[in-house]
Amino acid sequence: MPSIIDGSSPIGIFDSGIGGLTVVRELLLNLAGESLIYLGDTARVPYGTKSSRTVVRYSLSNAGFLVPKGIKLLVAACNTASAFAIPALRNECGLPVVGVIEPGAKKAASATKTGRVGVIGTSSTIKSGAYKKAVQEIDPEITVYSTPCPLFVPLADEGLNNNDIARLAAQRYLAPLKGSGIDVLILGCTHYPLLKSIIQEAIGEKVLLVDSAQETAAEIKGVLEKNDLANNGSAKPTTEFYLTDVSDTFIEVAERFLGREIEHIEQVDIGNNYG
Amino acid sequence: MPSIIDGSSPIGIFDSGIGGLTVVRELLLNLAGESLIYLGDTARVPYGTKSSRTVVRYSLSNAGFLVPKGIKLLVAACNTASAFAIPALRNECGLPVVGVIEPGAKKAASATKTGRVGVIGTSSTIKSGAYKKAVQEIDPEITVYSTPCPLFVPLADEGLNNNDIARLAAQRYLAPLKGSGIDVLILGCTHYPLLKSIIQEAIGEKVLLVDSAQETAAEIKGVLEKNDLANNGSAKPTTEFYLTDVSDTFIEVAERFLGREIEHIEQVDIGNNYG
Numbered sequence: 001m002p003s004i005i006d007g008s009s010p011i012g013i014f015d016s017g018i019g020g021l022t023v024v025r026e027l028l029l030n031l032a033g034e035s036l037i038y039l040g041d042t043a044r045v046p047y048g049t050k051s052s053r054t055v056v057r058y059s060l061s062n063a064g065f066l067v068p069k070g071i072k073l074l075v076a077a078c079n080t081a082s083a084f085a086i087p088a089l090r091n092e093c094g095l096p097v098v099g100v101i102e103p104g105a106k107k108a109a110s111a112t113k114t115g116r117v118g119v120i121g122t123s124s125t126i127k128s129g130a131y132k133k134a135v136q137e138i139d140p141e142i143t144v145y146s147t148p149c150p151l152f153v154p155l156a157d158e159g160l161n162n163n164d165i166a167r168l169a170a171q172r173y174l175a176p177l178k179g180s181g182i183d184v185l186i187l188g189c190t191h192y193p194l195l196k197s198i199i200q201e202a203i204g205e206k207v208l209l210v211d212s213a214q215e216t217a218a219e220i221k222g223v224l225e226k227n228d229l230a231n232n233g234s235a236k237p238t239t240e241f242y243l244t245d246v247s248d249t250f251i252e253v254a255e256r257f258l259g260r261e262i263e264h265i266e267q268v269d270i271g272n273n274y275g
Numbered sequence: 276m277p278s279i280i281d282g283s284s285p286i287g288i289f290d291s292g293i294g295g296l297t298v299v300r301e302l303l304l305n306l307a308g309e310s311l312i313y314l315g316d317t318a319r320v321p322y323g324t325k326s327s328r329t330v331v332r333y334s335l336s337n338a339g340f341l342v343p344k345g346i347k348l349l350v351a352a353c354n355t356a357s358a359f360a361i362p363a364l365r366n367e368c369g370l371p372v373v374g375v376i377e378p379g380a381k382k383a384a385s386a387t388k389t390g391r392v393g394v395i396g397t398s399s400t401i402k403s404g405a406y407k408k409a410v411q412e413i414d415p416e417i418t419v420y421s422t423p424c425p426l427f428v429p430l431a432d433e434g435l436n437n438n439d440i441a442r443l444a445a446q447r448y449l450a451p452l453k454g455s456g457i458d459v460l461i462l463g464c465t466h467y468p469l470l471k472s473i474i475q476e477a478i479g480e481k482v483l484l485v486d487s488a489q490e491t492a493a494e495i496k497g498v499l500e501k502n503d504l505a506n507n508g509s510a511k512p513t514t515e516f517y518l519t520d521v522s523d524t525f526i527e528v529a530e531r532f533l534g535r536e537i538e539h540i541e542q543v544d545i546g547n548n549y550g
């Protein structure tokens with residue numbers, strides 16, 4: 001492990017696949033001076049269908065790849081990993097660790113006026129109850145309405161962000177939330193920012209959508225400043241992408257998520273360094 | 276490895292997850308006297324998005340779990356594994372190996388009268404060109420029209436077999452095949468038998484659907500008889516289920532695929548015995 005961690009050190013971000021690139025996209029937009037190292041565990045994607053024990057093990061092995069690269073902060077840019085692995089990651093890594101659940105929960109809790117917040121995510125995220133717990137830890141008076149939207153990830157992956165199938169799926173999934181009186185809806189999956197417009201359309205214009213990727217980027221900014229770890233140097237920031245399995249499809253989809261071309265992706269074999 | 280392999284030995288079946296249970300379902304219906312051992316590699320599902328090298332490695336490690344259990348025949352009940360790993364499996368296992376691609380291709384080649392065959396499957400199966408190659412190896416004169424249907428797997432997983440979203444997706448995916456003059460359509464994914472009725476509706480009643488799971492069961496029957504390995508004993512056949520990761524969701528979905536209750540599933544850690 002490199003001995004000196006300072007402001008010029010990179011931020012490490014991992015996800016089960018490519019959804020976490022929506023967080024990278026926000027970091028590139030809002031913390032343009034920071035160097036980033038992204039690891040997508042595409043050989044073992046998705047995490048959402050796996051048991052919590054397995055998700056913790058995979059998350060620790062991802063950290064075991066990133067931490068020795070001298071990162072100053074670790075981002076679990078994956079809802080399933082954020083739901084299950086944050087305590088283990090904080091325990092093992094000795095670094096600030098930011099997940100994607102707390103930032104969205106904070107924003108939702110502060111924004112709601114009706115005291116009713118909606119959450120959508122994968123089946124596993126919703127089943128974990130992680131958002132409900134995070135929101136109610138901030139304010140136990142808030143009622144949280146959750147519903148899973150399993151087709152949204154494959155729709156986003158396929159680039160069907162804005163067609164009739166996505167629209168029909170959104171209407172079906174969001175119907176139970178429409179009569180609930182929520183005024184805030186958390187997009188509890190890193191894929192969902194790509195479907196924002198049809199989600200907004202289905203839930204109605206009056207409901208505020210909380211984009212976890214945006215809130216996570218804001219949280220990272222705050223944590224870096226608080227720990228005096230923001231990059232104030234003049235060196236040109238770098239971005240590195242690693243995947244545990246590289247397929248043609250993934251690169252194509254990854255660029256859609258990132259909103260720009262990816263020049264170089266390296267395939268890596270990660271061991272179970274912390275596993 | 277048990278030393279005696281005979282008719283009473285079980286058939287070993289693996290898949291990346293639970294789709295292969297449609298093959299098990301057909302075996303239970305048509306080869307009711309056979310004992311079965313099923314391995315779903317749910318810790319590493321799906322294979323379709325992974326590179327061929329990784330799929331071969333995973334397939335061999337699955338075989339490395341099943342072969343030492345004394346199976347008499349190995350079934351790769353997964354299209355991605357069948358597309359990439361059959362030669363490696365035959366090489367390493369020293370057993371008859373049946374995939375899900377050849378049986379469907381054979382049936383389609385013999386059934387078409389127009390000489391035009393359609394194939395639908397996951398992006399990776401279609402990209403591999405495995406069905407096209409298998410059909411044209413039987414009859415090079417046949418024209419094969421292929422199209423990927425990426426939403427069909429999550430639709431089947433979610434039990435949305437027969438609703439408007441599935442119908443819209445089927446219409447969208449099958450539109451390019453409708454003007455092609457095909458009279459046979461291969462369901463090139465073990466999940467698709469669950470969507471048979473909406474697929475038939477979208478492609479029209481005149482097109483014969485070839486169900487890979489049914490054809491694979493018929494092929495297995497033939498291979499067992501040819502090798503004098505059919506179970507003629509009187510011992511009650513057994514069925515064992517193993518998954519590399521067990522989640523609540525999987526069991527629920529698995530039962531839908533199998534068409535009956537699963538009494539016992541064991542979670543196993545598989546090494547890379549052949550990898």
